[in-house]
Amino acid sequence: MMSETIQKYYQTGNYQVLRQFKSKKNRVQLIEISAGQQVIRLIEKTFTEAVALKKELSMLNLLHEMAFSVPECLGQFDRVLLYEYLGGMTLCEKLEIAEVCEPDLFSGPVNRDSEITALLKKTIDWLNRLHQKTGLTFYDINLRNFIVRDNLIYAIDYEDFSKLKPAVDYGRLLAFILTYKPVFTEWKKALIRELEDYLNNEIKVNMDEVRHEKERELARISERRAKLV
Template identity: 35%
Template sequence: MNKKIDIILQKHIDSYSVKKKFYSKKNEVYLIDVEKSDGQNMLCIFKKYIECTGNKSKETFLLKILRENGLSVPRIYFEGVDYVLLEYLAGDTLLDTIINLEKNQGESFDYERNYIVLFNVFKWLQSLHRITKDTMGRGYIFGDMNFRNFIINDEVYGIDLEDCNCRGYKEQDGGRFCAFLLTYAPIFTKWKLLATKQSVEIMTEEFGYDIHLLKNEIEKELSEINKRRGIKIPYDVIEKILY
């Protein structure tokens, strides 16, 4: 941790230690252990925004609005112009959850167990859209559907709101979700095809996603992944997950 960040933390916290630095392309993000006035220790996330302070303003504004309206997001402990101290959320990332589900189930796909996880993710996204539409007049989408941006414990938490925006539609989030699910290693497995098909069913039947828009967004995102990562997309993947 650099001296500037130490100076920031010392303004707010008497005693702390850095436990871990997280990988981030956009920011400096640390897990810190804070000693409270009662002698108890508390884990927190310190985030220093590097690229754009506008991202910080948007993210903290959304965190406050969403939390006030009952959506599961981290609590803000304190903030400055380009930094914020957030609640640390114990639990597994959605990526770790998916990896473990597939590893434990193998070829035996557990529809009921997987339904609970997938449904709760889409319920969170639907709540994000509804709350922002009700409070600000326009529904927001999540934007960055990296599975590391969701924490699963007793419920689903969204933890990185920098890419949230009101310019898109929910099928964009859905398309990215499906494309990401299919292409996390190991890619395009039977289990992942079934999980993606189940995701499509949940989105369209439970949350009113338009199947044609969703299909277009899945194809678009798979094409982008092919360009970025050189992953060959099976010719029949859309047929297997949609029909």
């Protein structure tokens, strides 16, 4: 439930936009509300379609009930949802930093204890629990949709949840990791091999299906990027 302070100052427009986040479908902003000497930071997500907001809110409530690590929704206005600001870094940012700061990480025996390896395995665990508990796939596997805070993985953006095979999520995750710039580096390929080993031995998914979905997503990514040239 939204506090009276947040409701009052949000409705009167006594806030400023600090950052605009990338979003293909909606407007997502980090805003700051001033309440006297108190300053509150929130994520403001404005939906283009009311049905998408309804689906996202329904999924968020379900995930909260199941004790998934997701942000708290602090209020709703028309087509706007206000979320708590998690801070932290996205998995995409963590991946980029790891490749720059730890270029030799996968040049020899794989370091299974590295931060980025552990975080991506935690992401797989989060997805596996989603599949097991709800029968749904996340689908929108963009590493910017996963936030790292206090060494935990928080997922955001739930409007694309679908009833598909778990292999779709895992294949898309591997494809996206490979194609963040710089693409298809030996470092990323070694990381993918480690994650595939984890999926095979710990999650015990059908790896033929995962690799098939990975190749399908790689083809879609290549097609999308070709249109931009």
